Amino acid sequence: MTAADSGPDGGLVVLPVRGVPEVRAADDLAALLVTAAAADPGVGGLRDGDVLVVTQKVVSKAEDRLVAVDPDDPLSHKPLVEHESVRILRRRGDLIISETKHGFVCANAGIDLSNIERGWAALLPVDPDRSARRLRDGIRGKAGVTLAVIVSDTFGRAWRRGVTDVAIGCAGIAAVVDLRGTTDAMGRELQVTEIAVVDELTAAADLVMGKATNVAAAVIRGVDPSWFREGSVRDEIVRSPAEDLFR
Amino acid sequence: MTAADSGPDGGLVVLPVRGVPEVRAADDLAALLVTAAAADPGVGGLRDGDVLVVTQKVVSKAEDRLVAVDPDDPLSHKPLVEHESVRILRRRGDLIISETKHGFVCANAGIDLSNIERGWAALLPVDPDRSARRLRDGIRGKAGVTLAVIVSDTFGRAWRRGVTDVAIGCAGIAAVVDLRGTTDAMGRELQVTEIAVVDELTAAADLVMGKATNVAAAVIRGVDPSWFREGSVRDEIVRSPAEDLFR
Numbered sequence: 161m162t163a164a165d166s167g168p169d170g171g172l173v174v175l176p177v178r179g180v181p182e183v184r185a186a187d188d189l190a191a192l193l194v195t196a197a198a199a200d201p202g203v204g205g206l207r208d209g210d211v212l213v214v215t216q217k218v219v220s221k222a223e224d225r226l227v228a229v230d231p232d233d234p235l236s237h238k239p240l241v242e243h244e245s246v247r248i249l250r251r252r253g254d255l256i257i258s259e260t261k262h263g264f265v266c267a268n269a270g271i272d273l274s275n276i277e278r279g280w281a282a283l284l285p286v287d288p289d290r291s292a293r294r295l296r297d298g299i300r301g302k303a304g305v306t307l308a309v310i311v312s313d314t315f316g317r318a319w320r321r322g323v324t325d326v327a328i329g330c331a332g333i334a335a336v337v338d339l340r341g342t343t344d345a346m347g348r349e350l351q352v353t354e355i356a357v358v359d360e361l362t363a364a365a366d367l368v369m370g371k372a373t374n375v376a377a378a379v380i381r382g383v384d385p386s387w388f389r390e391g392s393v394r395d396e397i398v399r400s401p402a403e404d405l406f407r
Numbered sequence: 408m409t410a411a412d413s414g415p416d417g418g419l420v421v422l423p424v425r426g427v428p429e430v431r432a433a434d435d436l437a438a439l440l441v442t443a444a445a446a447d448p449g450v451g452g453l454r455d456g457d458v459l460v461v462t463q464k465v466v467s468k469a470e471d472r473l474v475a476v477d478p479d480d481p482l483s484h485k486p487l488v489e490h491e492s493v494r495i496l497r498r499r500g501d502l503i504i505s506e507t508k509h510g511f512v513c514a515n516a517g518i519d520l521s522n523i524e525r526g527w528a529a530l531l532p533v534d535p536d537r538s539a540r541r542l543r544d545g546i547r548g549k550a551g552v553t554l555a556v557i558v559s560d561t562f563g564r565a566w567r568r569g570v571t572d573v574a575i576g577c578a579g580i581a582a583v584v585d586l587r588g589t590t591d592a593m594g595r596e597l598q599v600t601e602i603a604v605v606d607e608l609t610a611a612a613d614l615v616m617g618k619a620t621n622v623a624a625a626v627i628r629g630v631d632p633s634w635f636r637e638g639s640v641r642d643e644i645v646r647s648p649a650e651d652l653f654r
Contacts, residue, residue, distance in 0.1 A: 171422040175418040320606070321583060322582070359569070397568050404565070405497040405565075
């Protein structure tokens with residue numbers, strides 16, 4: 161695989177972006193990502209039409225969403241969980257499943273302590289769609305490329321064991337691609353086909369990011385150009401309590 | 408992107424397998440997939456270390472899981488939904504969310520009518536892990552390659568709009584990769600990191616399959632070799648009602 165691959169012939173390429181340094185509050189994350197992608201020979205720089213998936217952790221660090229917690233108390237972030245939630249759905253032992261201010265339903269309001277310096281907890285970005293738009297605009301300004309940005313986080317699922325990465329914010333790409341009304345291969349109208357492509361792209365990115373190797377971003381090449389429009393996780397993915405059957 | 412790409416340098420390649428013909432009951436699906444992958448220049452044949460994702464629809468057709476329904480009654484498959492379910496969780500209008508005999512929680516027991524001839528409905532395979540093992544073994548016998556097979560289906564999510572593809576069966580690959588006890592980049596033990604890699608791989612595959620273009624399979628190259636062990640969606644992903652907070 162070389163930097164010349166752009167995913168023709170209906171295929172995709174998913175590449176880790178290595179070498180993003182430890183991110184600090186007020187760092188210019190767009191500049192760090194542009195530099196790391198240019199220096200990584202597997203990526204060969206960011207390009208028009210790329211989808212850049214960035215983990216919540218580095219976005220929260222750059223946006224100074226770190227809060228001091230008691231390093232000797234493993235439950236010291238629990239008051240933060242309640243503060244960041246608008247509704248507690250379930251508790252079991254130390255686990256809290258809640259609805260965050262953004263409308264996400266997840267464990268511990270998306271707050272965790274891994275890959276953060278001891279004594280600190282990282283909150284989710286205040287508005288992850290806006291975080292994605294800022295990164296997209298910053299990268300366009302610095303590198304002159306028009307790409308899509310997704311901010312990812314790791315969530316559990318109600319009915320399935322194991323976690324997967326999902327999108328919490330996006331810019332420059334549809335969150336959901338609606339195939340309702342198009343026909344299937346039998347010429348009959350398709351039924352339920354609102355595909356959450358940002359979540360599928362984010363899941364694909366996680367496969368190359370690992371959890372302990374400090375890869376904070378991935379690039380996906382070859383994505384269907386018709387998906388590149390202004391999208392929003394909040395507007396397209398977040399399900400309101402009124403339409404949800406399980407809250 | 409050429410057939411010589413095998414996803415080095417930490418990256419993945421995701422390729423549609425085009426040219427799988429319309430599948431009929433008792434067709435040798437393994438042979439059809441081997442032939443289509445060999446004839447598709449983007450794929451260049453199946454190889455050792457590939458992950459082959461195959462949609463439930465063609466697996467169900469090959470396993471003769473089709474049931475006749477009244478073509479003029481759009482709700483004629485609803486009695487099938489109840490028959491294939493062990494527990495109805497929610498009803499809203501025509502929508503039924505239930506737990507299937509396999510333990511999957513999904514809409515309409517995984518039964519749908521799209522991409523099926525009019526007057527027929529496709530049930531899920533009886534044992535999708537076994538379906539995946541059969542395909543894996545059949546491909547090994549015919550093409551002499553050792554690869555992993557995932558059977559995919561399209562499910563909704565409790566808390567998020569839009570559907571994504573998830574794994575309903577797998578063979579030759581871990582369903583969940585457990586990183587508990589490994590350390591993060593700060594040298595601290597990671598907390599919740601049981602990653603449902605089969606679901607992330609399946610989501611990645613869906614990005615190249617489309618819904619109406621008759622692409623029934625995709626190949627993923629460059630997958631971490633340590634994930635290739637005998638896995639099971641039923642044993643690793645299906646959450647028992649006892650440990651689930653929302654049933």
